[in-house]
Amino acid sequence: MARRRRYSRDPLGLRRALSGLLLPGLVAAMALLAALALAGAQGAAGLAERWQRGAAAAVTVQIPDSDAVRLDRALDALRRMPEVASAEAMAPDRLATLLRPWLGDSPAIALPGVIELRLRSATTDPVLIGDRLAAEVPGALVEAHGIWVQRLAALARSLQAMALGVLLLVAVVAAAVVAVATRAGLAARRDAIEVLHGLGARDGDIAGRFARRLGMLAATGAVVGTGIAVPALALLANLAGPWVGGEGRLDSLTGLPWAALLALPPVAYLLGWGTAQATVRRWLRELP
Structure with missing residues (x-):
């Protein structure tokens, strides 16, 4: 009876076909990179604003x-x-x-x-x-630092743009990894899928099962990667404290981009869900 109930909840056997640690591990690594990119983008933006707001208004006067x-x-x-x-x-x-x-x-x-x-x-x-x-x-001589501040701010904005570019690249690679995992799961359960499809199972139902499974695996990996990223980012923020005016561990923790970090697992779920949906539906349309 227990086996029959488990089978009814998972008629395609996706827990066996998509049960490995490879996909969550890869997504965890990419979530770690995404967290570093998000923190880098926020840090670069903060530095640019601080330099422009503070150092740009600082002037030195020399009296020979x-x-x-x-x-x-x-x-x-x-x-x-x-x-x-x-x-x-x-x-x-x-x-x-x-x-x-x-x-x-x-x-x-x-x-x-x-x-x-x-x-x-x-x-x-x-x-x-x-x-x-x-x-x-x-x-009396007046020396302003505006030109150097402008150059430093331009450098910070360039670093911010690079960090956002890395974030976009990570998203593209994550989608590709999920698509490959989905294809592997489809190949492993091809016979069962064809039987259910021939019995009248709708494409949306089959795609939905794959999407939920792969979305959860991607979200799990993102949770692990984000959890690993937090102490590393706190350490980096603590080291960068003198540059941005932070003091102590509390500031290094509160200064992290928590909203973006907490959004990584839901975004990973949606990315995995959407990629799996598109991949499965396209594969089903190719069936005879």
Whole structure:
């Protein structure tokens, strides 16, 4: 009786024909790659936004032949400008530390005074600020980092596009793997399928059984691959914390693209289901 019930629930014997670990294992590997690609795309987008929003508004002012009077005059002039959000003089010890790799511990030249600015808007032209400052403090030089920020942002956007391209490639390969597995299952159960088809079984019923089985196998593999990806992504996010402003393990976990990661198993199920449906229906149309 038990055998008869199992057979009625699985008349095509798909649990035997599609019972291996190969398909879930391959989908798990592709889900891992997809998770890495999604995290890479999100990270690249975050870096581009951070650089454009933060570093693009950062400006450095140098005061050659600096003394306390000239430095205070420059600070006062800058703080009165409406475009400047903040202006702070760099401590001599910090400046010496930054220049030590190039000038050594005892530089032979007098170091200029350095002021760090943060503009209220990244669209502000630093040249205009430099011209107005030079009128009050002769010799003051303004250095903006906008050109480098634009290049870094363009690089981040390129990495984001590459990550999305990898994601698309993974989806195509996953669909191909499911199609091959479906063909193998059809070949293994050809006789049973032909008998049921000859007895009047509808194409939709046969395709539906294959689609549900392969969809579940693909979703299972995606769950495993995503589970493996999470600790690896948390480690990478923790290492990248200084670049994106994260601190500690909690930030590395909360900063992961959880919505996209949780969507991978359902997407894998739909991909497996749709690919199996199309493959089986096409195969059935070729039957005599």
